[in-house]
Amino acid sequence: MVDRCKECGLCISFCPTGVLVRGNEYNARGYRYVVPENIEKCIGCRICEYICPDMAIFVVKGG
């Protein structure tokens, strides 16, 4: 869902463990979409998912 991201930064601000950052690549709308740079720190709280106004971010369980 990278094309939904509008780079508002809410998910970056609200993530309690600093997982998310602005990426270096642009989506179809010209925004630097958010990427999980420190994915190993993710505690699966799903705050990022709830806070995103554009439903651009989803938490999935990794293996």
Ligand code: SF4
């Ligand atoms: S689910 Fe992970 S990435 Fe999302 S806010 Fe919580 S710790 Fe951060």
Ligand code: SF4
């Ligand atoms: S994923 Fe959602 S909350 Fe995070 S920067 Fe993009 S639009 Fe904003």
